[in-house]
Amino acid sequence: MADFIIDNGVVIDDIDGVVEGIARLSGMSMPDPLTIKRFVTNEKSTRFYIDDKCSCKMQPDRDTVYLWLDSGFTDYSGEPIMISLLNNRCGSYSGHYCGTMRSLANSIGNHYPHNKRNINKNMGMLKVKYENKISGRKHSHIYDEQEYLIKSSNAESGSSIMADIIKGLNINYEEPEVKEEEVIVEETQDNRPQSPEMSELEKEITIGLLYEQVKKWKDYSDKLLGIIEEFDTVDRVRMKELEEENAEYKRAMVEIRSHINDNLVEEKKEISDKSSGHDLLGQRGKILVLGECSLDEKIMNGISKKYGFERKDFVYEVDYDKVMNYAGRLSYGGRYSAIILGACPHKVNLLGDYNSFIEKCKNDENLPNAYDARTFSGELKVTKESYRRTLEVIIQDLKAKQVA
Known part of the structure; x- marks a missing residue:
């Protein structure tokens, strides 16, 4: 088991088991623990303090028994997957059990059977409170891990990927210099100025300049589209390859950990x-x-x-x-x-x-x-x-x- 610190006094004591559980419930590949940490610490209303009657508060008090962390992921039916941590009675929380709100509430009911009636009643209020609280989030849940990471990173940097690409090009265009024609205004007998009329030559020059400017804008937009297409084909393919390699490493680590645990049990239990x-x-x-x-x-x-x-x-x-x-x-x-x-x-x-x-x-x-x-x-x-x-x-x- 590996400890994973979410925050000061908030620890997941078996992060490998948690990511395996989330993958099993969501049907997705195993998420990166740092993605879970980013969601819990950056999004609004991701911590729910629960007592033995499944009553929920947004801040801990003396009756708090569990801390439920919203992992950001959902199961097949769209129910949020929570990570349940146990109050250590010294201001800190640790654990690794994960599941939907209903499955966690059932576990509390099994541990406190005399509270089952109150637990069932409070579950309805908890779901209503949850929906109200997450309405203020930038990202209500994580439906695609890579997409979430890109969007949340853009939000933190204060600019979009497109803005960063355009800024990095450092392309300056010189505006065409248009010489002003000296216009001679003929005065009428009442000395009021008359509006000058453009000659056919002047009209052709003006239209030509506008056409050149439009052509430059089109070339510029085509260049941007090419950069975007390259990013979409090359970088995303590489990201997919890295994701598959990372999944292989995680599966290997799970097998190694299981093998080590079995050997430790065998050595510990050698008795006469x-x-x-x-x-x-x-x-x-x-x-x-x-x-x-x-x-x-x-x-x-x-x-x-x-x-x-x-x-x-x-x-x-x-x-x-x-x-x-x-x-x-x-x-x-x-x-x-x-x-x-x-x-x-x-x-x-x-x-x-x-x-x-x-x-x-x-x-x-x-x-x-x-x-x-x-x-x-x-x-x-x-x-x-x-x-x-x-x-x-x-x-x-x-x-x-x-x-x-």
């Missing part, structure tokens, strides 16, 4: 056979993975193997609809040593006196310890990172039980 995850469970113990997951079983088995577990150590119940009827079967959890919780329905059948399924898993004395698999943004979701962190905590607890 005696203290491996499988041996800590005992002969009959298993781990139940319960709730909707963003990973398939093959990936989860690969991750757990690095911690010394075996495939038979896990039972996966990841079908969201089947979890609705799982409370009754889970009433006696003697066969499990731990439960990993992903996204679960709030209300399920046979809950008894419990208000939610998660509350039952955590408080029923007949069940083993339950562990939330939460992302860095607080969303209850089984991802690679949240699954690794949860397995580490389970191993630590199992070791502590053996010592006791």
